[in-house]
Amino acid sequence: MKPSFVPIMNRADLLILVGFECEHSFLPALLEASKNPRIQPGKPGYVGLLEGHHSARCTRVQPITSAGDVHPYGNPHYLLDPVFGEDRD
Secondary structure, eight states: OOTTHHHHHHHOSOEEEOOTTTTTTTHHHHHHHHTOGGGSTTSTTEEETTTTOOGGGSOOOOOOGGGSSOOTTOOGGGGGOGGGGSOOO
16 A cells, blocks of 8 residues: 555546455555545445356356465456456346
């Protein structure tokens, strides 16, 4: 978290989360410091991209700390493939 993020988030109308717990280590502190009611959880400005996303299409792995930066809840880079954005229901 950089202090310069706080005033930016204070003025924000929208916060978009990638999901898969990528933001868990820094976002709660930023949200609290921003004191912006528009982008708090449960408000219209707090948007999680995983809502409605079928994470079963993403590989879930067992975290191994020696493997480096592993994402145990799936591949957070799902946004890079337009096929994952398609609704196949």
